[in-house]
Amino acid sequence: MSIDPQVQGTKTETLVVEAREAQRRRRPGRVQRIGDHIRREWQLYAMLIPTILWLIIFLYKPMYGLQIAFKDYSVFRGVAASPWVWFEHFETLFSNDQFIRALKNTVIISFYSLLFGFPVPIILAVMFNEVLHQTFKKTLQTVVYLPHFISSVIIAGIVITAFAPSAGIVNTVLGWFGVSSVYFLTKPEWFRPIFVGTTIWQEAGFQSIVYLAAIAGVSPTLYESAVVDGASRWQMIWKITIPSIMPTIIIMLIIRIGNMLEVSFEMIILLYQPATYETADVVNTFIYRQGIQGGQYDLAAAAGLFNAVVAFVLVMTANTISKRYSRTSLW
Numbered sequence: 001m002s003i004d005p006q007v008q009g010t011k012t013e014t015l016v017v018e019a020r021e022a023q024r025r026r027r028p029g030r031v032q033r034i035g036d037h038i039r040r041e042w043q044l045y046a047m048l049i050p051t052i053l054w055l056i057i058f059l060y061k062p063m064y065g066l067q068i069a070f071k072d073y074s075v076f077r078g079v080a081a082s083p084w085v086w087f088e089h090f091e092t093l094f095s096n097d098q099f100i101r102a103l104k105n106t107v108i109i110s111f112y113s114l115l116f117g118f119p120v121p122i123i124l125a126v127m128f129n130e131v132l133h134q135t136f137k138k139t140l141q142t143v144v145y146l147p148h149f150i151s152s153v154i155i156a157g158i159v160i161t162a163f164a165p166s167a168g169i170v171n172t173v174l175g176w177f178g179v180s181s182v183y184f185l186t187k188p189e190w191f192r193p194i195f196v197g198t199t200i201w202q203e204a205g206f207q208s209i210v211y212l213a214a215i216a217g218v219s220p221t222l223y224e225s226a227v228v229d230g231a232s233r234w235q236m237i238w239k240i241t242i243p244s245i246m247p248t249i250i251i252m253l254i255i256r257i258g259n260m261l262e263v264s265f266e267m268i269i270l271l272y273q274p275a276t277y278e279t280a281d282v283v284n285t286f287i288y289r290q291g292i293q294g295g296q297y298d299l300a301a302a303a304g305l306f307n308a309v310v311a312f313v314l315v316m317t318a319n320t321i322s323k324r325y326s327r328t329s330l331w
Contacts, residue, residue: 064079065079065301066301066305067079068082068297068298068301069089069090069298069301069302069304069305070084070085070086070087070089070302071083071084071085071298072084072085072088072298073297073298073301075297082298085298089298089299089301089302090302090306092299092302093299093302093303093306098281098286099283099286099303101277101278101281102281102282102283102285102286103283105279105280105281105282106260106261106263106282106283106284107260107261108192108279109192109195109196109263109282110260110261110263111260112192112196113196113199113200113263114256114257114260116196116200117196117199117200117203117204118252118253118256120200120204121204121205121207121208121210121211122208122211122245122249124144124204124205124208124211125208125209125210125211125212125214125215125245126211126215126237126241126242128140128141128208128212129212129215129241130233130237141205143205144204144205144208145205145206145209146205147201147202147203147205148202148203148205148206150202152202152264152266152267152270153266153270155198155202155267156267156270156271159185159194159198159271160185160271163183163184163185163194165181165182165183166181170184185271185273185276186273186275186276187276188275188276188277188278188279188280189279191271191272191276191279191280192279192280194271195264195267195268195271195280198267198271199264199267207252210248210252211245211248211249211252214244214245214248215241215244215245217244218240218241218244218245222240222244223236223240226239226240246326246328247326247328250322250326250328251328251329251330253318253322254315254318254319254322254329254330255315255330257314257315257318258311258312258314258315258318259311260311260314261283261307261310261311261314262284262307262311263282263283263284265282265284265285265288268280268282268284268285269285269288272285283303283307284307286303287300287303287304287307288300290303315330319331
């Protein structure tokens with residue numbers, strides 16, 4: 001008795017489908033697999049608990065207070081009982097000349113820091129990589145990294161002392177050339193160069209560690225092949241080192257762009273004064289004066305929320321552009 005091939009094929013397909021369905025039922029579900037993994041690796045998850053608690057308490061719980069930006073907040077009424085005013089505080093912000101000035105100064109200082117400060121760690125990392133004498137290299141790295149670990153208060157004190165009009169080293173040197181003393185920290189036009197230069201001096205060395213780590217990951221065979229081909233050290237830097245660490249440079253640039261409105265708040269507070277508000281006042285110092293000193297918590301919360309939204313937009317934009325044109329991105 002012959003069997004119709006079509007019927008036989010249908011029965012085979014049915015058996016295959018039934019076998020797959022039985023296998024799927026025997027396979028544990030996603031929730032069960034996660035539960036099994038947690039039970040198997042519970043020590044690792046236990047180590048995560050302090051970090052998760054820290055994130056919840058200090059990052060997610062304060063988000064409840066963001067509604068202050070949309071309320072006529074009163075300390076005595078509390079957050080929940082304060083009446084809603086919606087976007088009134090934002091309208092007040094953008095009609096406030098001091099806020100507009102602070103926003104402008106933030107963008108300008110951040111742009112200068114990005115323009116002059118971003119390449120410095122890369123240059124330092126390449127220079128350190130080219131130093132062959134290990135003792136000299138380690139000593140130089142220690143000297144360059146050291147300012148990062150010094151308190152901002154001490155750094156500000158050093159800057160104030162260096163630029164003092166009477167005994168400061170800068171004015172002393174200028175005096176050797178017959179230039180009269182200048183009180184730099186009271187001159188609005190000098191605040192930005194001093195601040196940007198101080199920030200570069202304090203952070204560039206520490207930031208270069210990231211690029212040094214990226215350079216350490218470059219295959220030595222590339223340099224060996226370049227030496228065989230007769231390439232100079234300068235050519236190896238431009239043709240091998242820089243292209244090899246370009247993904248790291250792009251990632252760091254995206255992060256830096258996202259932090260453009262987060263100018264070093266502590267250093268500006270320590271260095272600026274009413275005479276230099278014209279060029280030194282930034283969004284964070286405006287929030288400090290309005291919220292802490294002036295007691296306008298709702299207005300300060302609105303300014304802080306605006307700051308965060310702009311930073312988010314900048315990161316998303318920079319990441320999208322980088323992903324489209326260089327295929328390197330944060331996510």
